[in-house]
Amino acid sequence: MNEMSPTRSEREAKLEGMGCSRRRTEDARFIQGKGNYVDDLKLPGMLFGDFVRSPYAHARIKKIDVSKAAALPGVKAVLTANELKPVKLDWMPTLAGDVQAVLAGDKVLFQNQEVAFVIAEDRYIAADAVELVEVEYEDLPVLVDPFKAMDPKAPVLREDIKDKTEGAHGKRKHWNHIFTWEIGDKAGTDTALNSAEVKVKELISYQRVHPSPLETCACVASMDKVRGELTVWGTFQAPHVVRTVAALLSGITEQKIHVIAPDIGGGFGNKVGVYPGYVCAIVGSIVLGQPIKWVEDRMENLSATAFARDYHMTTELAATKDGRITGLKVHVLADHGAFDACADPSKWPAGFFNIVTGSYDIPVAHVAVDGVYTNKAPGGVAYRCSFRVTEAAYCIERAIDVLAKKLKMDPAELRLKNLIRAEQFPYKSALGWEYDSGNYHAALRKAMETVGYQKLREEQRQKREAFKRGETRELMGIGVSFFTEIVGAGPTKNCDILGIGMFDSCEIRVHPTGAVIARLGTKSQGQGHETTYGQIIATELGIPADSITVEEGNTDTAPYGLGTYGSRSTPVSGAATAMAARKIKAKAQKIAAHLLEVSENDLEWDIDGFRVKGLPERTKSMKEIAWAAYNNVPPGLEHGLEAVNYYDPPNMTYPFGAYICVCDVDADTGFTKIRRFYALDDCGTRINPMIIEGQVHGGLTEAFGIAMGQEIRYDETGNVMTASFMDYFMPTAVETPVWETDFTVTPSPHHPIGAKGVGESPNVGGVPAFSNAVNDAFAHLDIGHIQMPHDGWRTWMAAKQAGLHK
Numbered sequence: 001m002n003e004m005s006p007t008r009s010e011r012e013a014k015l016e017g018m019g020c021s022r023r024r025t026e027d028a029r030f031i032q033g034k035g036n037y038v039d040d041l042k043l044p045g046m047l048f049g050d051f052v053r054s055p056y057a058h059a060r061i062k063k064i065d066v067s068k069a070a071a072l073p074g075v076k077a078v079l080t081a082n083e084l085k086p087v088k089l090d091w092m093p094t095l096a097g098d099v100q101a102v103l104a105g106d107k108v109l110f111q112n113q114e115v116a117f118v119i120a121e122d123r124y125i126a127a128d129a130v131e132l133v134e135v136e137y138e139d140l141p142v143l144v145d146p147f148k149a150m151d152p153k154a155p156v157l158r159e160d161i162k163d164k165t166e167g168a169h170g171k172r173k174h175w176n177h178i179f180t181w182e183i184g185d186k187a188g189t190d191t192a193l194n195s196a197e198v199k200v201k202e203l204i205s206y207q208r209v210h211p212s213p214l215e216t217c218a219c220v221a222s223m224d225k226v227r228g229e230l231t232v233w234g235t236f237q238a239p240h241v242v243r244t245v246a247a248l249l250s251g252i253t254e255q256k257i258h259v260i261a262p263d264i265g266g267g268f269g270n271k272v273g274v275y276p277g278y279v280c281a282i283v284g285s286i287v288l289g290q291p292i293k294w295v296e297d298r299m300e301n302l303s304a305t306a307f308a309r310d311y312h313m314t315t316e317l318a319a320t321k322d323g324r325i326t327g328l329k330v331h332v333l334a335d336h337g338a339f340d341a342c343a344d345p346s347k348w349p350a351g352f353f354n355i356v357t358g359s360y361d362i363p364v365a366h367v368a369v370d371g372v373y374t375n376k377a378p379g380g381v382a383y384r385c386s387f388r389v390t391e392a393a394y395c396i397e398r399a400i401d402v403l404a405k406k407l408k409m410d411p412a413e414l415r416l417k418n419l420i421r422a423e424q425f426p427y428k429s430a431l432g433w434e435y436d437s438g439n440y441h442a443a444l445r446k447a448m449e450t451v452g453y454q455k456l457r458e459e460q461r462q463k464r465e466a467f468k469r470g471e472t473r474e475l476m477g478i479g480v481s482f483f484t485e486i487v488g489a490g491p492t493k494n495c496d497i498l499g500i501g502m503f504d505s506c507e508i509r510v511h512p513t514g515a516v517i518a519r520l521g522t523k524s525q526g527q528g529h530e531t532t533y534g535q536i537i538a539t540e541l542g543i544p545a546d547s548i549t550v551e552e553g554n555t556d557t558a559p560y561g562l563g564t565y566g567s568r569s570t571p572v573s574g575a576a577t578a579m580a581a582r583k584i585k586a587k588a589q590k591i592a593a594h595l596l597e598v599s600e601n602d603l604e605w606d607i608d609g610f611r612v613k614g615l616p617e618r619t620k621s622m623k624e625i626a627w628a629a630y631n632n633v634p635p636g637l638e639h640g641l642e643a644v645n646y647y648d649p650p651n652m653t654y655p656f657g658a659y660i661c662v663c664d665v666d667a668d669t670g671f672t673k674i675r676r677f678y679a680l681d682d683c684g685t686r687i688n689p690m691i692i693e694g695q696v697h698g699g700l701t702e703a704f705g706i707a708m709g710q711e712i713r714y715d716e717t718g719n720v721m722t723a724s725f726m727d728y729f730m731p732t733a734v735e736t737p738v739w740e741t742d743f744t745v746t747p748s749p750h751h752p753i754g755a756k757g758v759g760e761s762p763n764v765g766g767v768p769a770f771s772n773a774v775n776d777a778f779a780h781l782d783i784g785h786i787q788m789p790h791d792g793w794r795t796w797m798a799a800k801q802a803g804l805h806k
C-alpha cells in the first residue's frame with residue numbers, strides 16, 4: 001500500500017455507518033422550509049372539503065337540510081350519510097373489528113362527530129357553507145363515565161349493534177360492552193393474593209390524552225376517471241395498509257390506487273388509523289372527478305381523531321414482608337369512546353398490556369380488560385408507547401411505589417430486589433412474553449450512582465425536617481421508574497392488521513457506480529429514517545451513507561410494509577434492511593471471487609470490500625464489484641445487484657431503561673418544578689446516537705406533557721373541555737426541563753444487528769418517573785395515590801388533603 005491510501009479507520013469513518021452520529025440528511029430540506037407536506041400539495045382544479053360536526057355528544061338526527069349550503073356559489077357538493085349509503089360507505093370498518101359511521105345517519109355519538117361533508121372551490125367557501133347546513137337534533141342522555149357504562153339503566157349508545165351478543169373479541173355482557181380480554185393464571189393469582197403477607201390495592205388511572213402532532217391529519221384524493229386510477233396523498237403512518245383498505249372499500253383494484261405519504265410533521269400514533277375525512281375526500285373525488293383536499297384544524301384534531309389511553313387499572317400486588325413480589329392482578333376498565341377504533345394488532349384488543357409484569361420476576365399474574373363504549377371520540381392509539389405499553393408501565397411502576405410505601409422500603413431498593421436478573425434471560429414472563437435480553441441491575445445501579453441517589457434521599461430527609469420546622473414550603477420528590485418496552489410488532493404468527501401479517505420490508509438496488517437506492521415499507525414522520533437506514537446499509541455493504549438514498553411512503557415504488565408505529569421500524573424494517581444487504585453481499589462475494597480468480601471461500605470482508613485471506617493487498621471494493629455486476633458477472637450468475645427482504649421477526653425486542661426524576665413541589669401553589677431528569681436507555685445496538693438522544697428528548701417532553709398536565713376532559717354532557725392548546729397542555733421550551741441522557745448496550749440476540757426500538761421508550765418510562773416523583777413528595781404523608789395529570793390544581797388539592805395548608 002502506498003502512504004497516500006486511507007487507513008482502515010479512515011475508510012470506516014468515510015462510510016458514516018452504524019454507531020456514527022451522522023447529521024440527519026432530511027434536515028437539509030426541513031430547516032430551509034423546503035419540506036413537502038400534504039398541505040403544500042396544489043393540483044389543478046383542486047377542491048376543499050370541510051365537515052359539519054355535531055355540537056351534541058349524544059343526539060338523534062331528526063333532519064338535515066343542506067339546501068342553503070348547496071346554493072352558496074362555489075359549493076360543489078354536500079355529502080351526508082344518505083349520499084354514502086348507496087355506495088355502502090356510510091359506515092367503515094375499524095382496525096379493531098368494529099364499524100364506525102363515516103357520516104352520522106340516525107344519531108351522533110360524540111361531540112364533533114362528522115355529520116356532513118361540504119366540498120367547495122376553496123376552504124373559505126367550504127367553511128361558510130358548513131355554517132349554512134341546518135341539522136335538527138334531539139338530545140339523548142349522555143354517558144361520559146366509563147364506570148357507569150354497564151349500569152343496567154345506562155343509555156344504549158350503539159343502536160346498530162345493541163342486540164349483538166358477540167363482538168370482534170368474544171362475548172359482550174352489556175349493550176355498551178365491547179369485549180373482555182383475559183390472560184394469566186386467575187386461580188394461582190388469587191391464591192397468591194389470599195396468602196400474601198402484604199397486599200396493596202389501588203385504582204390507577206391513566207387519563208385520556210391526545211398525541212397532537214404539529215401537523216394535523218390531512219389528505220388529497222384525486223380520481224382520474226379516464227384511467228380509472230385513484231391517487232391519495234395523506235399523512236399516513238402506514239400507507240400500504242391505507243391502499244389495501246381503499247381497494248377493499250372502493251372496489252378499485254389495488255394496483256390502480258396510488259397512496260403517497262409525503263413528509264409528515266409528526267405522527268405519534270395519531271396517523272395510523274383511517275378517518276372519515278379520507279373516505280369523504282375519496283368519495284367526493286370519485287363523484288366529481290376533481291381532486292379534493294381535506295385538512296383538519298387543531299380543534300378537530302384534538303376532539304375527533306384518535307385519542308390515547310383512558311385506562312382505569314385496579315391493581316393488586318402481593319408480597320412478602322421483606323419485599324418479594326409474589327403475585328399481580330390487574331383489572332382494566334378501558335374507555336374506547338363511541339366506536340372501537342383502537343389501533344392494535346387484530347388479536348390483541350388490549351394491545352400488549354400483558355407486559356404489565358414489567359421488569360420484575362413475578363411468579364404469577366392475571367389481567368382482565370373490559371372495553372366499553374362512551375359518548376367520546378373513538379381511537380385508542382399508541383401515543384408513543386407501542387400498544388398499551390405505557391399504560392402497563394405506568395400501572396406496575398406506580399404499584400411498586402405504592403407497595404414500597406406500605407412496606408416502608410426504599411422504592412429503588414424494592415425494584416432491585418425484584419428485577420429480573422441478567423442470567424434469567426431469555427425470560428418467560430408470567431403473562432406469556434419471552435424477553436429477549438436485559439441487564440436490569442446494571443442499568444438501575446448505574447442510574448442511581450450517576451444521580452447520587454443516596455445523597456438525594458438524605459437531602460429529601462433534611463428538607464422534610466426543614467418543612468416541619470417551617471423553614472421551607474417545598475416538598476422534594478424523587479421518582480424512580482424502571483421500564484421494559486415491547487416493540488417490533490411483530491411475529492406474523494400472532495400479529496396482523498386486517499389479516500395482513502406484520503412483517504416489514506426493504507428493497508435495495510446498487511447502481512453500477514456503487515450508488516444505492518433503498519425503499520422500505522415503513523414511513524418516517526420525523527424519526528430520521530432517511531439517515532439511519534442508510535447507516536445500516538453503509539456498514540453492511542461498505543458503501544458511504546452519502547451515496548445511499550432512502551425512500552419510503554410511495555406504494556408504487558416501496559415494497560409492501562405495515563408502516564411505522566410501535567417503534568417497529570428498527571426491529572422489523574431495520575432487520576429487513578440488514579438481511580437484504582446481506583443477500584447483496586453474498587452475490588458481491590461471488591462476483592469478487594470471479595474478478596480475483598479465487599474461490600469464494602478464500603475471501604473475507606474488510607470494511608468496504610472483499611480481500612483474499614492472507615493476501616490483504618488483493619482486494620475488490622464494493623464500488624468495483626458494483627460496476628462488474630453490470631458487465632462482468634461469473635458464468636451462470638444474473639446481472640445486477642439488488643435484493644429485497646420481507647422480514648418476519650421471530651420475537652419482539654425488549655428495550656428497557658432506568659429513569660430518575662427529582663422535583664420540588666410548592667405546597668402553597670401546587671406548582672411542581674422538575675429539578676432534574678436522568679434517563680438511561682438500553683436499545684441494544686445503537687445505529688445513530690445523536691438521533692437516539694433526540695428521540696429521548698422528544699419522548700421525555702411528551703411524557704412531561706402527559707404526566708404534568710395533559711388531559712382530554714369532558715364535562716357531564718359530553719362537551720370536550722380541552723380542544724385547543726389554550727386548554728390542552730402543550731409544553732414549550734419554557735416549561736420543558738433539561739434532560740440528562742445515558743445508556744447501556746444489551747444487544748437483541750435475535751435481531752440481525754442486535755438493535756431494539758427506542759422511539760417510544762422515553763414516553764413509556766418517563767410518565768411513571770414524573771408521577772412517582774410527585775407522589776413521592778407526599779410519600780411521608782398519609783394520603784393515597786395521587787392521580788395524573790399532576791397540574792397545579794391537583795397537586796394543590798393533594799397538599800390540602802395532607803393538611804399542609806394553613
Ligand code: PCD
Pocket residue numbers: 213237265266267268269270381382383384385386525526527528529532533564565566567568569570571683684685686687688689691692695698755756757758759760
Ligand atoms: N437502536 C436504535 C433504535 C432506533 N434508532 C433510531 O431511532 C429512530 C426511532 O426508531 P424506532 O424506535 O425503531 O421507532 P420508529 O418505528 O422508527 O418510529 C416510531 C416511533 O417514533 C417516535 N418518535 C417520533 N419522532 C418524531 N420526530 N416524530 C414522531 O412522530 C415520532 N413518533 C414516535 C412514535 S409514536 Mo407510535 O406511532 O404511537 O406507535 S411509535 C413511534 C429511528 O431513526 C432509528 O433509526 C437508532 O438509531 N438505534
Ligand SMILES: [Cu+]
Pocket residue numbers: 351381382383384385386387388389390391
Ligand atoms: Cu399504547
